[in-house]
Amino acid sequence: MRRRPRVLVTGAAGLVGAEVTARLAAARHQVTALVHNNPVLVRNDGTALETGAVTCLPGDVTEPRLGLPEAEYRALAAGGLDRIVHCAAVTDFGLPDEVYQAVNVDGTAHVLELARVGGVPLVHVGTAYVCGERDGLIRETELDEGQRLANAYEDSKFRAETLVHKAQADGVRAAIVRPSIVVGDERTGVVRDYKNIYVVLKPATEGKVRSIPGQYEARLDLVPVDYVADIITEVTQRFEEAAGRTFHAVGAPLTLRDFSDVMAEYPRSTCRGSSLRPASTPSGCPGANACTTSA
Numbered sequence: 001m002r003r004r005p006r007v008l009v010t011g012a013a014g015l016v017g018a019e020v021t022a023r024l025a026a027a028r029h030q031v032t033a034l035v036h037n038n039p040v041l042v043r044n045d046g047t048a049l050e051t052g053a054v055t056c057l058p059g060d061v062t063e064p065r066l067g068l069p070e071a072e073y074r075a076l077a078a079g080g081l082d083r084i085v086h087c088a089a090v091t092d093f094g095l096p097d098e099v100y101q102a103v104n105v106d107g108t109a110h111v112l113e114l115a116r117v118g119g120v121p122l123v124h125v126g127t128a129y130v131c132g133e134r135d136g137l138i139r140e141t142e143l144d145e146g147q148r149l150a151n152a153y154e155d156s157k158f159r160a161e162t163l164v165h166k167a168q169a170d171g172v173r174a175a176i177v178r179p180s181i182v183v184g185d186e187r188t189g190v191v192r193d194y195k196n197i198y199v200v201l202k203p204a205t206e207g208k209v210r211s212i213p214g215q216y217e218a219r220l221d222l223v224p225v226d227y228v229a230d231i232i233t234e235v236t237q238r239f240e241e242a243a244g245r246t247f248h249a250v251g252a253p254l255t256l257r258d259f260s261d262v263m264a265e266y267p268r269s270t271c272r273g274s275s276l277r278p279a280s281t282p283s284g285c286p287g288a289n290a291c292t293t294s295a
Contacts, residue, residue, distance in 0.1 A: 011088030061107030
């Protein structure tokens with residue numbers, strides 16, 4: 001009987017992490033979910049993962065050995081895993097620099113150390129916004145093009161992905177998935193967490209905000225969470241084909257004008273005609289400046 005693949009998922013309680021965990025468990029993988037503050041895994045639709053489908057492991061990516069007891073860490077490193085999927089990240093804006101450093105950069109370094117010591121292939125979930133304020137076509141093979149990064153979040157994810165590339169040069173086998181702005185379910189629109197674009201969308205549709213500064217021609221790239229989770233799962237399961245490659249998990253570009261027109265039609269919105277007023281901030285890579293959002 002064929003052994004079930006063993007996968008460690010960091011950030012398994014997050015929006016993307018929970019969906020990836022659910023898919024891997026449904027595909028009969030032995031999934032260990034590294035969880036920090038939330039031991040209950042809840043999917044995007046609000047349903048909890050079935051007890052017994054996943055093993056939850058309390059840990060902390062900001063700590064050496066992922067915050068695990070030495071014996072437990074050594075057991076994972078000594079052949080206890082077939083894959084690591086690194087979803088853990090802080091994506092909120094406006095936090096102290098040390099928070100981004102601890103979670104996004106140091107956390108990635110600690111996960112890479114486990115991958116290196118254990119010889120475990122890694123799927124790293126980054127963000128499309130490592131492009132910073134670049135304009136035009138952004139290729140998966142590009143990372144450091146001398147771009148200006150718009151905020152501390154983008155900077156931390158850029159530095160985290162740089163660590164992955166350095167580890168690959170040292171022999172760690174890895175694949176990278178870069179989502180753009182993760183939104184709700186493709187079919188229903190349901191979303192569990194009101195983050196990134198929803199920070200703006202929610203108060204506007206409630207009538208609490210009448211106008212939002214922005215350039216009409218600036219672009220947003222919205223991608224459904226189920227699509228992102230499908231890609232990460234596919235990369236994990238087909239790692240031999242994906243190794244050494246980067247995948248953009250993105251949607252179709254949407255201008256702020258399109259976004260404004262949709263918001264203006266929302267029944268409870270007080271916005272009429274246009275809910276975004278022109279500002280002097282330049283457009284560029286999706287997410288630049290006034291329309292910067294995170295994966």
